[in-house]
Structure formats: C-alpha cells, structure tokens
Amino acid sequence: MRGLRIDTFTFIIATVVQVYSSSVRREGRLSVTELRERNHCFAGNSSKMTNSYLWRIIRDPPVYFFGTIHVPYPRVWDYIPQNIKQAFCESQNAFFELDLTDSNTSRNLKRCQMLPRGENLSTVLPENMYQRLKSHLGYVQKMMPSWGVYDEELFHTIAGNWERKRPIWVMLMVNTLNEADIRSRGIPVLDLHLTNEALKMDKRVGAVEVVQEQCVPLNGLNVSQVLFLLNRTLWQQEALRDGTIESSFSTDDLIWHYNCGDLNSMILNLDTAQIPNILNSTMSETDLRLAEEIDRYFVDELINKRNQQMASRVKEIVESKSNQSFFFALGAGEL
Structure with a gap:
C-alpha cells in the first residue's frame, strides 16, 4: 500500500495531456555524461536517471x-536542462497551480486554515495531545538558536497563531x-521563482486552481481522522527527537532524485508540503x-477529482488563446 502522503500543490500531468487528441512528446533527455558531471547520480541504479x-x-x-x-529554487535551478528554460522564456503565457503572487491567494489560504470563530x-x-503539541513547539523554539536561524519574529512567522488553526493545518x-x-x-x-520570472518577462501569468479547491478536501476530514493524523505526526516527531527512529527520507533526498531526473512517482510524492508517512509496523489493525x-479519501479528493477539474480548466485556457504558446508549471508528483 502506498504511504499516506499528499501534496497540496501536486497535479497529475498525464491526466491533462489525455484531454487533447494531439500526440505528446517527451523533451529534454540528458546524456549520461552530463548527468555524471552535474550531480553524482549514479551511486545506485542509473537506468532511470536520464x-x-x-x-x-x-x-x-x-x-x-x-x-x-x-x-527552494537554488537547490534545483542549476540542474534544470536548458531546453526547459528556453521553452519557458519563449512561451507567451505561464500558468501555475495557484497564483502565489496574488495577495488574495495568501489571504484565502490563511482564512481556510483557521478554526471557526470562538x-x-x-x-x-x-x-x-494539546500538551504534547505545545511541548514540541517549545522544543523547536528552543532548538532554533543552535540551528543558527533563530529570532523571535521568524518563529512567530512560522508558528504564530497556531492555537487558532485547524488541527490538519x-x-x-x-x-x-x-x-x-x-x-x-x-x-x-x-x-514562485518561475512566477516572479514570468512577471519580469511581461508574460501573461495565471493559475489553474483557486485556494478553496485545495483547502476544502483537507478540511473535509472528520474529527477522528484528523486527530489520528496529528497524533501519528507528533509520535513521529517525538521518536525522531529521542532517537528511537531515523528519518527515512529527507528533503535532500527528494532534491537529489529530482536533480538526477528520477521520474519514480513514489519518490516525487515525497514533497515538502506533504503529510508524513504514518504507516509502520507498530500500528494496530484498527489504526x-x-x-x-x-488514504482512499485523499486519492479520490486530491488526485482523481482534482485532476478532472484541472484538466478541463487547462483545456479551456489553451483553447481560449489557440494562437498563443503556453507553459504550465505544475507539480511533478505523479508525472
């Protein structure tokens, strides 16, 4: 069974492509030599890393x-093939999942995360569970100076007003x-880097989703499901803190696979905005x-239904400007 993971900014490209009757061609295959020189990608199985x-x-x-x-874009930008950057530069329109530069996007995202008034x-x-959560946040705040990044404003930027947020967020x-x-x-x-660059180039910039389409499915979980997820997440963080378990997959690992061109969907699903993998051998049959x-709920709501809606919207966007070129930058998780 797949690990229980979601990415609130992920889109299955293949579904969009299937809307069109025209054929689809892969672009930008890197040579083995270039990959070796650019990012030591051949410590393991190299057959997929091209x-x-x-x-x-x-x-x-x-x-x-x-x-x-x-x-963060500097971690991957130098490894993105030139033909991708050229396609981006030459396209008249640049569309993303959400418009991350629109103040309404940020405002609506914050609003959807909050508990009902009172x-x-x-x-x-x-x-x-509340005390465990409070303790863990205190631990993070205490550890930040040793990470060389602490200031009071930064912690509150990340975790501020957490007591008013819905448990899932x-x-x-x-x-x-x-x-x-x-x-x-x-x-x-x-x-966001691509969005900023598109604006500098005076491209028409747009989004294929609105915040509510990503928020509503997350907020649709029932109380027992949300408490289960939060409890398992806290358990995982507590176990990492006391050394009883080790992180099985880090952001560095994700970036390494991406930079090496690994199209394994199980790897690309391990994105930074995802729910952690809560499945392990300690779980009871009930859990x-x-x-x-x-897992079934997320697959249905955040993959199947969402892809159908996004595919239709992409089709409408392209057909509305049939004489213009487009560059859609969407999550690679299920490519």
Missing part, C-alpha cells in the same frame, strides 16, 4: 508542461518545523484500517 520533466503537446504554437517540486485548539484537541506545520526547512525560509520555491480509509 529524464527531465518537460512534456510538449504538439501544436503550433506549442503547449509545454513542466513538472516542479516545492523546494474555537481554540485547547478546546478542540484532547488535553494530552497544525499537523502540516509541525511536519515542516525542522532544521533544513527552517533554514530555507524566505527563499522562493521553484514555482491500519483508518490509515487506509484516509
């Missing part, structure tokens, strides 16, 4: 689909409160059934 993340719908002018990951995590969570926040992610705060992720139930 791909890039660019697809093209064969039409005139062309429509490109580029698969991104949501990490509610607080201290009254929503069981007392023991607190869980996602907890999963990013680690040294590597905190050190990279303030550096634009690849998607396993609940994990499977949540």
Whole structure:
C-alpha cells in the first residue's frame, strides 16, 4: 500500500495531456555524461536517471508542461536542462497551480486554515495531545538558536497563531518545523521563482486552481481522522527527537532524485508540503484500517477529482488563446 502522503500543490500531468487528441512528446533527455558531471547520480541504479520533466503537446504554437517540486529554487535551478528554460522564456503565457503572487491567494489560504470563530485548539484537541503539541513547539523554539536561524519574529512567522488553526493545518506545520526547512525560509520555491520570472518577462501569468479547491478536501476530514493524523505526526516527531527512529527520507533526498531526473512517482510524492508517512509496523489493525480509509479519501479528493477539474480548466485556457504558446508549471508528483 502506498504511504499516506499528499501534496497540496501536486497535479497529475498525464491526466491533462489525455484531454487533447494531439500526440505528446517527451523533451529534454540528458546524456549520461552530463548527468555524471552535474550531480553524482549514479551511486545506485542509473537506468532511470536520464529524464527531465518537460512534456510538449504538439501544436503550433506549442503547449509545454513542466513538472516542479516545492523546494527552494537554488537547490534545483542549476540542474534544470536548458531546453526547459528556453521553452519557458519563449512561451507567451505561464500558468501555475495557484497564483502565489496574488495577495488574495495568501489571504484565502490563511482564512481556510483557521478554526471557526470562538474555537481554540485547547478546546478542540484532547488535553494530552494539546500538551504534547505545545511541548514540541517549545522544543523547536528552543532548538532554533543552535540551528543558527533563530529570532523571535521568524518563529512567530512560522508558528504564530497556531492555537487558532485547524488541527490538519497544525499537523502540516509541525511536519515542516525542522532544521533544513527552517533554514530555507524566505527563499522562493521553484514555482514562485518561475512566477516572479514570468512577471519580469511581461508574460501573461495565471493559475489553474483557486485556494478553496485545495483547502476544502483537507478540511473535509472528520474529527477522528484528523486527530489520528496529528497524533501519528507528533509520535513521529517525538521518536525522531529521542532517537528511537531515523528519518527515512529527507528533503535532500527528494532534491537529489529530482536533480538526477528520477521520474519514480513514489519518490516525487515525497514533497515538502506533504503529510508524513504514518504507516509502520507498530500500528494496530484498527489504526491500519483508518490509515487506509484516509488514504482512499485523499486519492479520490486530491488526485482523481482534482485532476478532472484541472484538466478541463487547462483545456479551456489553451483553447481560449489557440494562437498563443503556453507553459504550465505544475507539480511533478505523479508525472
């Protein structure tokens, strides 16, 4: 069974491509020599590490689909093949999952994360879970100076007002409160970097989703499901802190695979905005059934239904400007 992971900025490119009757061609295959020189990609099985993340719908002018990951762009930018950058520069329109430069996007995202008026995590969570959460946040705040990144404002930027947030969003926040992610705060992720570059080039910039389409499925989990996820996330963080388990996959690992052109969907699903893998041998049969139930819910809501909607929207966008070229930068997770 797949690990229970989601990416709130992930899109299955293949579904979009299937909307069109025209054929699709892979672009940007790197040579073995170039990959060796650029990023020591051959310590393991090298057979899959010769791909890039660019697809093209064969039409005139062309429509490109580029698969991104949501990490600080300097970690991957030098490894993105030149033909991808050229396709981006030459395209008249650049579309992303969300418009990350629009203040309304940020405002709506914050709004959807908040508990209903008058509610607080201290009254929503069981007392023991609330105290564990509070303790872990205190641990992170205490550790930040040793990570060389601490100031009071930074901690409150990341975790401020956490007691007013819905448990599902607190869980996602907890999963990013680690040294590597905190050190990279303030550096634009690849998607945002491309958006900024598109604006500088005076491209028409747009989005294929709105915030509500990503928020509503997450907020649709029932209370028992959310408490289960938060409890398992806290358990994982506590075990990492006391050394009883080790992190099985880091952001550095994800970046390494991406830079090497590894198209393995199980690897690309391990993106930084995802729910951690909560499945392990310590789980009871009851917990396993609940994990499977949540997994099915996410697959249906955040992959199947979402892809159908996004595919239709992409088709409409392209057909509305049939004489213009497009560059869609969307999550590579299920390419």
